[in-house]
Amino acid sequence: xxxSEILHRVxxxxxxTLPLWFGVVGMVYPALVHAYVPDLKELEAxxxxxxxxxxxxxxxxxxxxxxxxxxxxxxEGTAERPPLRLxxxxxxxxxxxxRQSFLGIETYSESGELLHFYWQEGVDPVAVxxxxxxxxxxxxxxxxxxxxVEANPxxxxxxxxxxxxxxxRVELVRGSKDTLYYRLAEGPHTGVWLERATxxxxxxxxxxxxxxxxxxxxxxxxDFVELLEASSNTSTVYFPFITNYLLNGRxxxxxxxxxxxxxxKERDFPVTAMRKRAxxxxxxxxxxxxxxxxxxx
Numbered sequence: 489x490x491x492s493e494i495l496h497r498v499x500x501x502x503x504x505t506l507p508l509w510f511g512v513v514g515m516v517y518p519a520l521v522h523a524y525v526p527d528l529k530e531l532e533a534x535x536x537x538x539x540x541x542x543x544x545x546x547x548x549x550x551x552x553x554x555x556x557x558x559x560x561x562x563x564e565g566t567a568e569r570p571p572l573r574l575x576x577x578x579x580x581x582x583x584x585x586x587r588q589s590f591l592g593i594e595t596y597s598e599s600g601e602l603l604h605f606y607w608q609e610g611v612d613p614v615a616v617x618x619x620x621x622x623x624x625x626x627x628x629x630x631x632x633x634x635x636x637v638e639a640n641p642x643x644x645x646x647x648x649x650x651x652x653x654x655x656x657r658v659e660l661v662r663g664s665k666d667t668l669y670y671r672l673a674e675g676p677h678t679g680v681w682l683e684r685a686t687x688x689x690x691x692x693x694x695x696x697x698x699x700x701x702x703x704x705x706x707x708x709x710x711d712f713v714e715l716l717e718a719s720s721n722t723s724t725v726y727f728p729f730i731t732n733y734l735l736n737g738r739x740x741x742x743x744x745x746x747x748x749x750x751x752x753k754e755r756d757f758p759v760t761a762m763r764k765r766a767x768x769x770x771x772x773x774x775x776x777x778x779x780x781x782x783x784x785x
Contacts, residue, residue, distance in 0.1 A: 523668065525660045531670070534687060538639040539722030542715060544757070545585045546749040547631070553577035556738035571739045579603065579624075580746075583631060584757050587638060592762045595629050597622065604629055607766040609759075614766040626650075632707055632743075633728055636689050648672070648680055651694045651707075655679050677704065688712065688726050708732040715750050 526534060554571035575598070584592040591613075595604035604624045607614045617623045627650070635647030648655065655672035661681070663669050669690065673679040681691040690709050695702040709728035716725040727748060733741035 523660050525658055525670070528656070528658055528672075531658060531672075531687075532641045535641050535644065536639055537723075538687065539719075540587070540637075540639040540725075541719065541722050542637050542725050542751065543587050544751050544754060545583070545637075546747070546752050546757070547581075547583040547585070547745060548747040549581045549583065549631070549743050550746055551579050551581070551741060551743045554740050554742075556735045556740035581629070583634075584759075584762070585634065586754065586757070586759075588640075590757075590759060591634075592757075592759070593629055593631075595624060605765060605769060606630075607762050609763065609766075614770055616769045632692070632731055633689070633709055637725060637727060639723075648692070651692060651705075652696070653678060653680065653692070653694055660684075686724065686726065704734075704736050706732075706734040706737075708734065713745075713748070715748070 553574045555574060556571055578598050580596040580598065580600075582594045582596075584590065589610060591606070591608045593604075593606040594602060595606075597603055601619070603617070603619050603622045605614070605616045605618060606629055615626060615629075630650070632647075632651075635643040635650075638644075645654075653672075653674050655674045657673050659671040659673050659679075661669050661671045663681070668684050670682040670684055670687070671679050672682065678693050678695055680689050680693075682688065683690050688709075692707040694705050696705055697703075708731070710730040710732065712726040712728050714724055715727050716722075718724045727745070729745040729748075731743045732739055733743075
C-alpha cells in the first residue's frame, strides 16, 4: 500500500469521528500514583489558561519522503540501515495562517512547480491537485502541529481527530531519561504525549489498517523553538521545527521548518489572490430556478 494512502486512511477515519474527549476522570500508572494528574476537564482549563498571542504566521517547510520497508533479515524498527530517501516525492510548502479565520497552503515540487492548492476561510476548504502525476491527500499537506499553537481545546480535538484519535483519559508516563509526560490516551498504544510543564505535544501515536495487522503510525515533534515569550496572562508559544513520521518504528517522512514569521502584517498575506484562485478552482454549483409564486413546480 502506498504510504500516502496509509496517511489518507488514518486521516479520513479521524475526520469521521470527533467525539468530545473532555470531562472524564484521568488515571495514572501505578508506579506514578503519588504524582498529580489532572482529569480531562481540568486539562481543558489548563490549555485555555495558556492564552494566545500568536495571531498570524507565515511558514515555509521542506518535506523529505523515505522508503521505510526493512531489508530482509533486518529487525523492524532498528537503525541498522538508514532509510532510503525518495527525492522525487519530496515537496516544499508555503503556509499562511490567521488564527480562527484563514489557512492557505501552496505545495510545490523541489523544482518550484505548484502541485497542490489549499484554501480555507471560514467555509468548506478548497483542496485541489494541480498535477495528475503528483497527488496529495489532506494528511500530506496539512501541518500536523498547527492546531496545538492555539489555546483552544476545540482546535486540539480537531487536530487529534484528524489522526483518528479521541482520547478519553489522562495518564502520567515516563519517557527517556525518566522525564514525565501527560498522555492523552485512547488505547494502550494510541494517544498524544504532552510535555508536562508547558503542555505542548511532543508525540502522537495512532494505528491504521494496512490489509493485515494494524500499522503503527507515530508523529514525533522535535527541535522546539520559542516563538513568543510568556507574558503576565499568556504562556510561552513553542513550535517544532522538525516533525518525523514513523511507520512501525521506521522513518518514512520528515518535515523541517525553513522559515517561520511570527505575527506578520496581514496586508502582506496574499489572501485576496488566494481567494480568487480558490474561486477559479471551485466547480460552479448548478443554478436551481424556483417556480414563480402561485405556480406549480
